[in-house]
Amino acid sequence: MESEACVLNSASFSRPVLVRPVLLPTATLFIPSLAPPAADGISVPLTQRYPALERLLSRARASSSPCATMTAWLCERFGVARQHDWPAAPIALRGEGEDPGSSYWLCASPIHLRVHRDQLVLLPPASLSVTQAESQALVETLNRHFSVDGLLFQAPHPQRWYLRLSDFPELQTVALEEAIGRDINSLLPSGEDRMRFHHLFNEVQMLLHDHPVNEAREGAGSLPINSVWFWEGGTLPPASGASWAAAIGDLPLLQGLGQLTNVRVAGLSDGLVFPETGSTLVVLPELPAIGETEWAGHMARLDNEWVAPLLEKLRSSEIQGMDIVTVHAGQARQWTIASRDLWKFWKPVASLSRHFEASGR
Numbered sequence: 001m002e003s004e005a006c007v008l009n010s011a012s013f014s015r016p017v018l019v020r021p022v023l024l025p026t027a028t029l030f031i032p033s034l035a036p037p038a039a040d041g042i043s044v045p046l047t048q049r050y051p052a053l054e055r056l057l058s059r060a061r062a063s064s065s066p067c068a069t070m071t072a073w074l075c076e077r078f079g080v081a082r083q084h085d086w087p088a089a090p091i092a093l094r095g096e097g098e099d100p101g102s103s104y105w106l107c108a109s110p111i112h113l114r115v116h117r118d119q120l121v122l123l124p125p126a127s128l129s130v131t132q133a134e135s136q137a138l139v140e141t142l143n144r145h146f147s148v149d150g151l152l153f154q155a156p157h158p159q160r161w162y163l164r165l166s167d168f169p170e171l172q173t174v175a176l177e178e179a180i181g182r183d184i185n186s187l188l189p190s191g192e193d194r195m196r197f198h199h200l201f202n203e204v205q206m207l208l209h210d211h212p213v214n215e216a217r218e219g220a221g222s223l224p225i226n227s228v229w230f231w232e233g234g235t236l237p238p239a240s241g242a243s244w245a246a247a248i249g250d251l252p253l254l255q256g257l258g259q260l261t262n263v264r265v266a267g268l269s270d271g272l273v274f275p276e277t278g279s280t281l282v283v284l285p286e287l288p289a290i291g292e293t294e295w296a297g298h299m300a301r302l303d304n305e306w307v308a309p310l311l312e313k314l315r316s317s318e319i320q321g322m323d324i325v326t327v328h329a330g331q332a333r334q335w336t337i338a339s340r341d342l343w344k345f346w347k348p349v350a351s352l353s354r355h356f357e358a359s360g361r
Contacts, residue, residue, distance in 0.1 A: 034326035060335035067332035079240030087234025095256030106233035125159035245278030
């Protein structure tokens, strides 16, 4: 009986056992404004460190590829083709909960142009704290004036305006993120219809110059909303598919891209909730203001609230790998890391600025 039992046990172990690999989820973390201001010639205190982020970057494999803006990177990864511009405006408008229809739309961001010597330097909407009442009053004035030209301004958010046109211009624009903090004289729209939009740009400034909203803002010591930046226009496109099973982020562009490709996009307030398998894109908030101190504080919060929890998920093998991505100086910079890479203790943890020096600023 004993020998028979052994035969039975031997036979049972000889049968092939089919083991299916467990496909753990992965993450792609997009961090706008990841490059330190020092990479643009501004000094950042060397004492400021970002423990989770710097550990991940130091253990990862770095790569880069040509890419102008975050808008371009997102559109390409969701299978959206470029028109004259990347058609961010109608996609973002859809992400705002509005219907762009088949019309041509431009992003029309309320901005401040600061005179600096012989330059006009662009300050973004986030630095102006535009209120809902101010936005509504300014847009109503613009619509009364330009309705005869077939133009319609729409403002689903005080800092995010859009312009609908009655035709389809041949126009190439510069994205807002590329124009922030720069002299706009060489950044105005190009293409066959450029002069029409140069005139529109100037006419908008004249309408806003003495507007009661701006008089009140200046009286209160706030910067006036003295111009509008037109960028990334087009018509709502088809999309061929996304690289991710899910996404997390608050950008209207991301929300709109998710709707185009049937990818569920959760808000940042939902936290880091990943599907059981597949890849998830996480797009962190953009830097709200220009300046060395603001950047350092912003990055410290992101490191603590978002990067550290992702590092822990990687360390505990809740995710099997992740990419950290940003766009800077015409390049998409990517750092790829697997959970096993965290054990490469012989790789020293370098400061954030060193990673941009090493990747060829």
